[in-house]
Amino acid sequence: MSELLRMSVAEAATRIRAVELSREEYFDAWRDAAAGDELNAYLWRAEDRAVESDGALEGIPVAVKDLFCTEGVETTAGSRILEGHRPLYTATAVRKLTEAGAEVLGKTNMDEFAMGSSNENSAYGEVLNPWDRTRVPGGSSGGSAAAVAGGLAPCAIGTDTGGSIRQPAALCGIVGLKPTYGAISRYGMIAFASSLDQCGPLTRDVTDAALLLAAMQGRDRCDSTSVGIEGGIELPGREDLEGLRFAVPTELAGDAVEPGVRGVFEATLKRIEGLGGEIAEVALPHAEHGISAYYVIAPAEASSNLARYDGVRYGMRAEADGDVVEMYESTRAAGFGDEVKRRIMLGAYALSSGYYEAYHGRAQKVRTKIAEDFAAAFGGFDFVVTPTSPSVAFGLGEKTDDPLAMYMNDFFTVPMSLAGIPAISIPAGLAEPEGGGPQLPVGFQIAAPAFAEQKLLDAAYALEQAIGFDAKPGERADG
Amino acid sequence: MAGELSGILGHVDRIGELELDEVAPTSHVVALENVLRADEPRPSWSRGAVLEQAPDPVEGAFRVPSPRAES
Secondary structure (H helix, E strand, O other): OOHHHHOOHHHHHHHHHOOOOOHHHHHHHHHHHHHOOOOOOEEEEOOOOOOOOOOOOOOOEEEEEOOEOEOOEOOOOOOHHHOOOOOOOOOHHHHHHHHOOOEEEEEEOOOHHHOOOOOOOOOOOOOOEOOEOOEOOOOOOHHHHHHHHOOOOOEEEEEEOOOOOHHHHHHHOOEEEEOOOOOEOOOOEOOOOOOOOEEEEEEOOHHHHHHHHHHHEOOEOOEOOOOOOOOOOOOOOOOOOOOOEEEEEHHHOOOOOOHHHHHHHHHHHHHHHHOOOEEEEEOOOOHHHHHHHHHHHHHHHHHHHHHHOOOOOOOOOOOOOOOHHHHHHHHHHHHOOHHHHHHHHHHHHHOOOOOOHHHHHHHHHHHHHHHHHHHHHHHHOOEEEEEOOOOOOOEOOOOOOOHHHHHHHHOOOHHHHHHOOOEEEEEEEEEOOOOOOOOEEEEEEEEOOOOOHHHHHHHHHHHHHHHOOOOOOOOOOOO | OHHHHHHHHHHHHHHHHOOOOOOOOOOOOOOOOOOOOOOOOOOOOOHHHHHOOOOOEEOOEEOOOOOOOOO
């Protein structure tokens, strides 16, 4: 990898603004790198630069998850039903990046409609993990994570509904941030579960994540649930963790965690103490019910959101012999993949008369209890920390026959989504998978109170410096 | 798929054991109050641009099969 490609986004942006590096040269280098995609990370790649505006991200190419609408550029959300769809408008998050001078480098592969934790649910083929191509990159923002980790993009954006930024970031050894719900506009993000979906950056370091968040956050008249982050975001610079209290949830420290992941997690806790931070256990008694609540609420919202795909106004239509209802049915049968169908059925069932109270009603109450657990924890602590994922990257096909086992990947990330609070995953080390094999990245998750992104990024930065994670795919002694 | 869905619902059923009678449901996590804005017309996309996306546009409209197919 050339010196140009190794440079962090923050450094490249500084050099471009100082006219020490040309936008053309930098873009061309990344366009050529992206063209070497052997991971199926991209669904579309830009041929040329398209942006002239200058700003904090001047000349920075960004890989954009295919869930974001981009005017005139095919946007499929990883689904057959949107094949060939060219939106009439660009998502606010993407527009704000380009207004700050960034270039859309390409659109990245993903689990269909962001439903999945392995990127195996894409209608356009699975994405390979750059650390080990027989393993998954995580999901649903798997293409974005693989592109950044695999040296195919300097940075990327994705979306996180129950862990879809943090888990692939962890499995690919990069930084992934899910901001507070409402920090970034959802306008132009193809909806999965509207009360949970949030956009965020996937980057090589915490500073780059802060840079992208700073550009994207803010209130948007096109999304009435967006509020932005008061005071904005500055680049992190904190060097210690003195005076900060980190909570380890007792309930989430169960047997579900692989020994290698546990080892890296415990070593990271020691590093926090070494930086002056305090560690203590905290009770989050309802967090273990997060998966249950999430897999009612998210499918329920999805079953409503996905009703718009009817083969009438945009996207594909499967012709049928009969009436309009038969046309809807054949379009959806041909256009949606199995996981999407599974979730539409689950969601429709959970909302149906007679089952609503037992499922959706109770799940919404569990959501309240989980949010209250976090609020109580933040009464005495600055952060809650967990492993991001119970395991390192698992093998392709390993969990495709068991949806529940796949859902358990989200065990540590779903509670924060339900509570709407920000959480970041940073690479904390390498560990051997259970069952043996070369070492793979392990993510460390830090969660903070709503809209405390600055404090979260500052702490993550300090910890990142202490960890000094510099392993790269294909550059390991054993690889 | 029936077996898979039953497995998922079996897991979800665990929340049935929790004591939740006095708990208020959460549908939205950010405390926002609904407000109304002035209803002022703004420019929008042209009919032609919108119809270009449609699988079967005809005479400025979306064509669909009849609601009641001839048998």
